[in-house]
Amino acid sequence: MRIRYHQPIPNFFKIENPINPLNSISDDVLNELNQLINEKDFFNASFSRLSEEFKNEWGIDWDNIIILKYKMSDDILTMEPSREKCVLEDKEFQEFGKKAFEIADYLRQKGFRADLIHPLDDAVSLRAIAMQSNDCIITRSNMCMFKEALNVGFFMIETSIENLPFKSENDMQWVEDFCSACGVCVDRCPENAFDEEGKFQRKLCTAHKEGCSKCVLLCPFYKRGYDKVKKRYERKQGVL
Numbered sequence: 129m130r131i132r133y134h135q136p137i138p139n140f141f142k143i144e145n146p147i148n149p150l151n152s153i154s155d156d157v158l159n160e161l162n163q164l165i166n167e168k169d170f171f172n173a174s175f176s177r178l179s180e181e182f183k184n185e186w187g188i189d190w191d192n193i194i195i196l197k198y199k200m201s202d203d204i205l206t207m208e209p210s211r212e213k214c215v216l217e218d219k220e221f222q223e224f225g226k227k228a229f230e231i232a233d234y235l236r237q238k239g240f241r242a243d244l245i246h247p248l249d250d251a252v253s254l255r256a257i258a259m260q261s262n263d264c265i266i267t268r269s270n271m272c273m274f275k276e277a278l279n280v281g282f283f284m285i286e287t288s289i290e291n292l293p294f295k296s297e298n299d300m301q302w303v304e305d306f307c308s309a310c311g312v313c314v315d316r317c318p319e320n321a322f323d324e325e326g327k328f329q330r331k332l333c334t335a336h337k338e339g340c341s342k343c344v345l346l347c348p349f350y351k352r353g354y355d356k357v358k359k360r361y362e363r364k365q366g367v368l
């Protein structure tokens with residue numbers, strides 16, 4: 129069974145980009161934006177400021193990225209791999225995609241340039257862009273984890289806004305050490321999608337083709353949540 133999900137999202141823009149886009153957002157409009165993001169059922173937003181080096185590496189000219197994060201449904205995630213599961217995951221993805229257009233339209237209306245980065249654009253890694261936010265980490269099971277949850281999906285808006293609240297340091301690096309001692313995903317993967325050194329092998333993973341979520345469901349970050357895992361880790365390290 130090979131099922132491709134996440135069909136391309138149609139263009140839902142209702143408002144054109146401004147001819148002379150603004151590049152500074154006021155606190156009031158930023159608060160309004162965050163409120164809108166919550167109203168649309170996203171967790172919240174993270175922000176990536178892309179360096180010249182990063183842009184050259186990927187051949188892009190984007191500077192400022194808003195990452196809209198949503199929680200992938202637990203009800204869908206806990207289903208057995210199946211066509212039905214893939215269809216439901218895609219439906220959820222499409223619904224949040226439509227809302228991401230509405231948020232970008234709001235920004236256009238406020239005078240900013242706002243374009244959605246195509247979620248299926250293979251030429252650029254959305255994860256690499258997400259990592260530039262210093263607000264997430266790639267787990268050993270290759271999930272792009274934010275503190276809010278392990279099962280986070282996201283859309284990205286490229287914008288002219290230069291003064292977003294970018295983070296300059298990533299305080300989630302400890303997860304790499306935690307993962308290297310854990311290895312539950314490596315041991316329990318039904319497809320053996322990890323090499324001899326325990327490194328993830330994308331080609332062998334069936335998450336995006338058949339809807340496997342086993343490693344997510346078994347992961348301590350999914351079961352207990354980021355804060356609890358961190359607290360336990362720090363206690364063990366003698367930090368607390």
Ligand code: SF4
Pocket residue numbers: 267268269270306307308310311312313314343346347348349
């Ligand atoms: S199961 Fe363990 S090793 Fe795998 S991603 Fe989760 S914490 Fe990391």
Ligand code: SF4
Pocket residue numbers: 269313316317318319320321332333334335340341342343344
């Ligand atoms: S999603 Fe499934 S196949 Fe992919 S790494 Fe996790 S357990 Fe293995």
